[in-house]
Amino acid sequence: MSALQRLFKFHGGVKPAYNKEASTGLPIAVAPASTLLVIPLHQSIGGMPRPLVKAGERVLKGQRIGGADGNASSAVHASTSGTVVAVEMRLMPHTSGLAALCVVIEPDGRDEWMERHPFDYRSASPTQTRDYLRDAGVVGLGGAVFPTHLKLNPGKQGKLDTLVLNGAECEPFITCDDVLMRERAETILKGAVIMRELLAAGQVLIGIEDNKPEAIAAMEIAARAVNQAAGDSAMKVVAVPTRYPAGGAKQLIRVLTGIEVPHGKRSTDYGVQCFNVGTAYAVYEAIALGQPLLSRIVTVAGNVSGARNYEVLFGTSMRDLIALCDPLPDSDRVIMGGPMMGLLMPSDDVPVVKATNCVLVGSKKLFPPPPPEMPCIRCGECAKACPSDLQPFEMYWFSRARIFGKAQEYNLFDCIECGCCAYVCPSHIPLVDYYRFAKSEIWAREIEKEAADVARERYEFRLLREEREKQEKAAKLAAKTAAGREKAAAALAEATKPAATPEEDAKKALIAAALERAKAQKEQVHPENVSNLTSEQQAEVDAIEARRAEIREMAKPHLRQDD
Amino acid sequence: MNNSPYFLKPASVQSVMLRVLVALLPGIAAYVWFFGAGILVQIVLASVTALVAEAVMLKLRGKPLMLFLSDGSALVTAWLIALTFPSIAPWWLTVLGTLLAIVVAKHLYGGLGQNPFNPAMVAFALMIVAYPLLMSQWPRVDATDFAVQWQAIFGNRQILDAVTMATPLDALRTVLRDPEQRAMIGGLLGTKATFGNVGGKGWEWIAAGYFLGGLYLLQQRIITWHMPAAFLATLCVISGAFALHDPERFAGPGFQLFTGGAMLAAFFIVTDPVSGATTPRGKLIFAGGAAVLTWIIRTFGAYPDGIAFAVLLMNIAAPLIDMYTQPPVFGHKDKRGGPP
Amino acid sequence: MFEAILVMAFGAVVLGAALGYAAVRFRVEGDPLVEKIDAILPQTQCGQCGFPGCKPYAQAIAKGEAEINQCPPGGEEGIHKLADLLGREFKPLSAEHGVEKPKSVALIDEQVCIGCTLCIQACPVDAIVGAAKQMHTVVAPLCTGCELCLPPCPVNCITMEPIGESVETWKWKYPVFKINPAQREAK
Amino acid sequence: MSAYKEIAWNGIWKQNSILAQLLGLCPLLAISTNFVNATSLGLATILVMMLSNFGISALRAFIPYEIRIPVFILIIAALVTVVDLLFNAFLHDMYLVLGIFIPLIVTNCIVLARVEAFAAKNGLRAATFDGLMMGIGFVWVIALLGAVRELVGQGTLFSGIEMIFPTLSGIQVLPEGYPGFLIAILPPGAFFVLGLLIAGRNWLDARANQRMREQRIHHQAEHPTDHPSSAPA
Amino acid sequence: MSGPIEVAHRESSVLRISVRTAAILLAFTLVFTALMAGTYKATEPMVAASALAEKLRLIGEVLPPGQYDNDLMADAITLPPVPALALDDETRLWRARRNGVPVALVFEAAARDGYSGRIGLILAVNANGRLLALRVTSHKETPGLGDYIDPKKDKNKALPWIAQFSNMGFDSVPPKKWRVKKDGGRFDQMSGATISARAVTNASGRALAWAMENRDKLFALPPNSRFEEKEP
Known part of the structure; x- marks a missing residue:
């Protein structure tokens, strides 16, 4: 089957040492739950879910503990039954070392499920299906955790040419998709069938890097069965050449279909959508079994003697997980994800979340500190390695010099931070760090600028309003009695009199204006509609606004790869 | 602790520079064979000067000494200077040129990676403008005695007249200027004359050595094919066109490619990444432009070889070339797709 | 000689007339420079610069009546940008106009607030809502942190709360240079 | 008097027409091939600048804003023509050397x-x-530039002085056999030397700034505590 | 300065301002043009004297003043652009005499085949057909390479290259040998910079030959007349 598929090439890429054998020797094992499960409410791209439980409450396995906030968000569930001991700020599995709101559950050991019902997606409307998946907390499990229900939308045309299942898994060390495909190929394909239906996709291309022959074999058998049952040949397993980052969504789409989806465009506009194989598995569990996303396969590898894949409940501490695999004594760090793109964890006591495809234990020996950074000699190795056809060294110059506008001109935001450029750089420059820095600065500036624009607008509006009020008031005063005239004269004198210090002057003017306005208020109603709202109403309106802004802002950094 | 990626390809500036030095060896061997071991003296002189100057500048600029000193970039500059200067130039000429290259052209502009101009070519250009006569005295093919060359380098300039001769390019230039002698050009480039069959006796073999080294660099993926191909092809086409038009006035492509520093330039000089263009199309334009300028300066200019000036002129243009030749990034090229 | 003088005189008359005419006819009104300066200013409208808002300060800078280092919220970075725009020399923030503080928002202690509306009058961007004798509250996203609401409050119920970093607003830091410059002689 | 001090400081260093403002580079680079040429042109420029500043300051009440540039140019051009004619008449050799400049x-x-x-x-x-x-x-x-270029380029100083003072003659500073760094006298050399001079000025300024900053920090550090200062004042 | 202008704008019409500026500019023009004219008149005689001294100095380079006693400036004729001298414009030829006896001819010539274009020469040929001296008046040869033809640029100050032509004639160096050594002649050249030397040598040879041929006629022509070459 795979021989028939024409493959395309993407530019650049590297071939690092893969180190995948260690963790594929043993089948998937189920990791025991930690004594405390720390489940962050915010585990996906999009809005921060609202907590639905309070401390002291008993929860069942699969019970929703965080409700999706609007459509661009995803629910969070209790991974097992137990008691909520706290809803509080806990350290996040994030390089920043900052805390965020988490539900802390003490498992009761009974692992008692809530009631489960399969979802009949065939008789439900697409919107209902998407809402169901949102509330089941299904997100992309390739690492980018983009809410799956948002992507299960065939777009304007109502149908797609190709559904791509991403089993390429190009990062070294990580094998969670590999073992999942080996052991649960049928389930994955059942999920794929559902997705294909929802997307009205013509064919399903399952891209697997050719260094995973077992997974390819297993998936081919399963695909043949599905095709036979359906009486067509829509499912195709395609072996793609092993080259990092072939598992990047855009790169895989390019390899399988030749289509290049530009930055900022939806792939459905090009008739193609891409999901991780783990996501297909989760979709099946949610729809056919009624089980929300509670756990995932996590590779524990690196500086451990017992590297293996585990099925891990979300909220499990990485420390407990690592302990299962006999970490070597010189271990000095924990990385979430692979060695090319993974995030350095601030501590090993952070929970496994939906984005945790791999817990990589590091040591000085395994990941030696990079040699000293030398100046860039513009050798162009990075440009040769860049899978996005960028000029990394140019972006580096401008990011380093903080000339962000120029960095953007060189398409900084097309960078997927795959790390290829830094990997090949003979000067050992931490290129990706410069891009991350530049990107977050640019986002911050953008937000600042928007805020300043709003402030300017509102300030100008206020000046306008004050001017108008002053005129109206002057007209009224003129019509009033001599006492009124006297007062007006006094006010005028006040305004023109040079004050001792500007602060005092400003203060006086403010108070005077306040008094005047207070009087005026009795006679006339403010034309402004904002002041007619109660504070609660206003607060709510603004809180919604704020959340929207937050979503927009968060959606930007994470739209990377492996959806 | 660093962020991702956590492991790097075992590559370094040092290994790049070392392989460049290795690639120069065949050319140097041919040089010694045909023109004597004087060139080795020059290489040592330039290398020592370069390292000392580099160390002093690094110290003054407060940079880590050993790290940068061992990157090999100063040695590459030094060797290129030695190979482009006459091998019987007085010692101070080489030393002064190397000093200018390292101190002015490299460190005053910010050191490794920051120099807008190729340091070796800056040295050559400065020295040929300052001391045109000394920079035009090349050893005779038949006067390769090391002792004589040693004397020429370290003091006794009187013996010079006996051991120097015009380079093929110089001879060509002289011939071209004189209408009465133009007919000689055939003889100059012919089979029997003082010179070799293609680019002048000895010269063509040195060029062949550089070519060999260039192939090695290509194989090692230190340089891409763009620059050498564009440089050599452009030089070939432009000189071929003019030679066809008037063979009595213009030398043909064989001569242009295999004489002077053309081959060295094609593989080792225009390919300097720091001062050159970096985009694929930009490299073609950069090297092609350098070849056109080289030919123009060789043919109509005031100095024997035009490569240094050509390369420096293109260095100035490199940022502009890069700006206008940015390759389309992923998804922005007009292949398949585009919104339906 | 006489001819030369005649030519010069003729040129003088023509040019003088043309320039006089052009000076009146093509006078440039308005100043786009003010807009550019205003775009750099942080729009807190706090008045710490000594002008009643960012726009007036921008106008004063454009006219050369104010220094570029009078805006504490804009900070050093703002001064650098102004210096670049205007081709002036960078100056450190003038101490008499205040110090650079972390960005904050005003917070009204709703237990203490008596609903006097004085802070509402003071807010330059209408970011405080409430009515007379009703509790007031600050709309945090609109608050510029100008602190103008602090002085009028008769019961001192407004405090400035620094905006903390969250996982979402956290910024990647500038990569630290791994090379330490060689030890310079200590002076 | 401090106003005059400031004018002097501005002219000679802070706002130096060449080192700080990079104005008038064309004559600067073309004529500074040796000390005597450079100084002569410089003196002519001083003359013109003093006269034009004097003239325009005196006449400024009569110059309308709209036509100030043509009037300035007219006055300057007239003064330069006068100086040019005077050079031609009294320093003819120099006039030939300075030529168009x-x-x-x-x-x-x-x-x-x-x-x-x-x-x-x-x-x-x-x-x-x-x-x-x-x-x-x-x-x-310009004189320094000329001197450096002359010294490096041909190893002499004050060559050509006989054009102004017929009794004097130039000095061979470097040994007779000095080969001469020709490029210093050629136009590119002018750029190099000028670049180095500007770099030197920036370096001096940076050092002065640094010292001032250090002094301020010392001052701030020591002032609150009333201990006697141990650092240099 | 902006204050009065603002007022002016309010008060005056466009026409009035235009007339005013024109009048003021006119006044300035007249005053300063007068200044220039005055200086010009005042310095005119000195400038003329300097120009004459300049000419004499140039002639003096090739013909010392002590060798003649006539007024060279008066005893001159006009030369058309003679092909042998490779000149493009009319030039003057001065005739030096002592006690009325012809001493030397001083005239300009050029070499067009210099490395970088034309090389201007001035030379003095004595009555016996010997080249008294030769100087380069203008050239654009490569600095440091070909510019040794100018004694001011020649490194060898004691015996500059161009001095080897002094007191040479076809009686001492036959016309066939009046070439650089590289071309099989008598005169030295610098290796690596042959072209400039060759150009000067050949041009001087041509000029000398022309002077020998027309010597008598040139001395005989009345002052300020025009030399006409024989019809071929």
């Missing part, structure tokens, strides 16, 4: 710049003094 003083931006920026707004004495100081700022740089 005396008339080109008209286009030397520094003259127009000072007239516009200073003379048109200041009194007679201050304006004339400013012209003198700006001119001195120009002269010392």
Whole structure:
């Protein structure tokens, strides 16, 4: 089957040492739950879910503990039954070392499920299906955790040419998709069938890097069965050449279909959508079994003697997980994800979340500190390695010099931070760090600028309003009695009199204006509609606004790869 | 602790520079064979000067000494200077040129990676403008005695007249200027004359050595094919066109490619990444432009070889070339797709 | 000689007339420079610069009546940008106009607030809502942190709360240079 | 008097027409091949600057804003023509060497710049003094440039002085056999030496700033505690 | 300065301002043009004297003043652009005499085949057909390479290259040998910079030959007349 598929090439890429054998020797094992499960409410791209439980409450396995906030968000569930001991700020599995709101559950050991019902997606409307998946907390499990229900939308045309299942898994060390495909190929394909239906996709291309022959074999058998049952040949397993980052969504789409989806465009506009194989598995569990996303396969590898894949409940501490695999004594760090793109964890006591495809234990020996950074000699190795056809060294110059506008001109935001450029750089420059820095600065500036624009607008509006009020008031005063005239004269004198210090002057003017306005208020109603709202109403309106802004802002950094 | 990626390809500036030095060896061997071991003296002189100057500048600029000193970039500059200067130039000429290259052209502009101009070519250009006569005295093919060359380098300039001769390019230039002698050009480039069959006796073999080294660099993926191909092809086409038009006035492509520093330039000089263009199309334009300028300066200019000036002129243009030749990034090229 | 003088005189008359005419006819009104300066200013409208808002300060800078280092919220970075725009020399923030503080928002202690509306009058961007004798509250996203609401409050119920970093607003830091410059002689 | 001090400091260093403002580079680079040429042109420039600053300051009440530039240029051009004729008449050899560059003083931006920026707004004495100081700022740089280029390029100093003082003659500073760094005398050399001079000025300024900052920090550190200072004042 | 203008704008019409500026500019023009004219008149005689001295100095380079006693400036004729001298414009030829006896001819010539274009020469040929001296008046040869033809640029100050032509004639160096050594002649050249030397040598040879041929006629022509070459 795979021989028939024409493959395309993407530019650049590297071939690092893969180190995948260690963790594929043993089948998937189920990791025991930690004594405390720390489940962050915010585990996906999009809005921060609202907590639905309070401390002291008993929860069942699969019970929703965080409700999706609007459509661009995803629910969070209790991974097992137990008691909520706290809803509080806990350290996040994030390089920043900052805390965020988490539900802390003490498992009761009974692992008692809530009631489960399969979802009949065939008789439900697409919107209902998407809402169901949102509330089941299904997100992309390739690492980018983009809410799956948002992507299960065939777009304007109502149908797609190709559904791509991403089993390429190009990062070294990580094998969670590999073992999942080996052991649960049928389930994955059942999920794929559902997705294909929802997307009205013509064919399903399952891209697997050719260094995973077992997974390819297993998936081919399963695909043949599905095709036979359906009486067509829509499912195709395609072996793609092993080259990092072939598992990047855009790169895989390019390899399988030749289509290049530009930055900022939806792939459905090009008739193609891409999901991780783990996501297909989760979709099946949610729809056919009624089980929300509670756990995932996590590779524990690196500086451990017992590297293996585990099925891990979300909220499990990485420390407990690592302990299962006999970490070597010189271990000095924990990385979430692979060695090319993974995030350095601030501590090993952070929970496994939906984005945790791999817990990589590091040591000085395994990941030696990079040699000293030398100046860039513009050798162009990075440009040769860049899978996005960028000029990394140019972006580096401008990011380093903080000339962000120029960095953007060189398409900084097309960078997927795959790390290829830094990997090949003979000067050992931490290129990706410069891009991350530049990107977050640019986002911050953008937000600042928007805020300043709003402030300017509102300030100008206020000046306008004050001017108008002053005129109206002057007209009224003129019509009033001599006492009124006297007062007006006094006010005028006040305004023109040079004050001792500007602060005092400003203060006086403010108070005077306040008094005047207070009087005026009795006679006339403010034309402004904002002041007619109660504070609660206003607060709510603004809180919604704020959340929207937050979503927009968060959606930007994470739209990377492996959806 | 660093962020991702956590492991790097075992590559370094040092290994790049070392392989460049290795690639120069065949050319140097041919040089010694045909023109004597004087060139080795020059290489040592330039290398020592370069390292000392580099160390002093690094110290003054407060940079880590050993790290940068061992990157090999100063040695590459030094060797290129030695190979482009006459091998019987007085010692101070080489030393002064190397000093200018390292101190002015490299460190005053910010050191490794920051120099807008190729340091070796800056040295050559400065020295040929300052001391045109000394920079035009090349050893005779038949006067390769090391002792004589040693004397020429370290003091006794009187013996010079006996051991120097015009380079093929110089001879060509002289011939071209004189209408009465133009007919000689055939003889100059012919089979029997003082010179070799293609680019002048000895010269063509040195060029062949550089070519060999260039192939090695290509194989090692230190340089891409763009620059050498564009440089050599452009030089070939432009000189071929003019030679066809008037063979009595213009030398043909064989001569242009295999004489002077053309081959060295094609593989080792225009390919300097720091001062050159970096985009694929930009490299073609950069090297092609350098070849056109080289030919123009060789043919109509005031100095024997035009490569240094050509390369420096293109260095100035490199940022502009890069700006206008940015390759389309992923998804922005007009292949398949585009919104339906 | 006489001819030369005649030519010069003729040129003088023509040019003088043309320039006089052009000076009146093509006078440039308005100043786009003010807009550019205003775009750099942080729009807190706090008045710490000594002008009643960012726009007036921008106008004063454009006219050369104010220094570029009078805006504490804009900070050093703002001064650098102004210096670049205007081709002036960078100056450190003038101490008499205040110090650079972390960005904050005003917070009204709703237990203490008596609903006097004085802070509402003071807010330059209408970011405080409430009515007379009703509790007031600050709309945090609109608050510029100008602190103008602090002085009028008769019961001192407004405090400035620094905006903390969250996982979402956290910024990647500038990569630290791994090379330490060689030890310079200590002076 | 401190106003005059400031004018002098501006002209000679802070606002130096060449090192700080990079004005009038054309004559600067073309003529600074040796000390005598450079100084001669510099002196001519001083003369023009003083005269034009004086003239325009004196006449500033009569110059309408709209036509100030043509009037300035007219005055400067007239003065330069006078100086050119005087050179031709009394220093003919020098006139031949300096050639087109005396008339080109008209286009030397520094003259127009000072007239516009200073003379048109200041009194007679201050304006004339400013012209003198700006001119001195120009002269010392161009003279230094000429001297360096001459010394490096041909190993001599004051060559050509006999054109002005027939009894004097140039000095061979470096040994007779000095090969001469020819490029110093050629146009590229002018750029190199000028670049180095500017770098030198920036370096000195940076050092002075650094020292001032250190002093301020010392001052701040020591002032609150009333201990006697151990650092240099 | 902006104050009065603002007022002026309010008060005056466009026409009035235009007339005013024109009048003021006119006044300035007249005053300063007068200044220039005055200086010109005052320096005119000195400038003329300097120009004459300049000419004499140039002639003096090739013909010392002590060798003649006539007024050279008066005893001159006009030369059309003679092909042998490779000149493009009319030039003057001065005739030096002592006690009325012809001593030497001083005239300009050029070499067009210099490395970088034309090389201007001035030379003095004595009555016996010997080249008294030769100087380069203008050239654009490569600095440091070909510019040794100019004694001011020649490194060898004691015996500059161009001095080897002094007191040479076809009686001492036959016309066939009046070439650089590289071309099989008598005169030295610098290796690596042959072209400039060759150009000067050949041009001087041509000029000398022309002077020998027309010597008598040139001395005989009345002052300020025009030399006409024989019809071929």
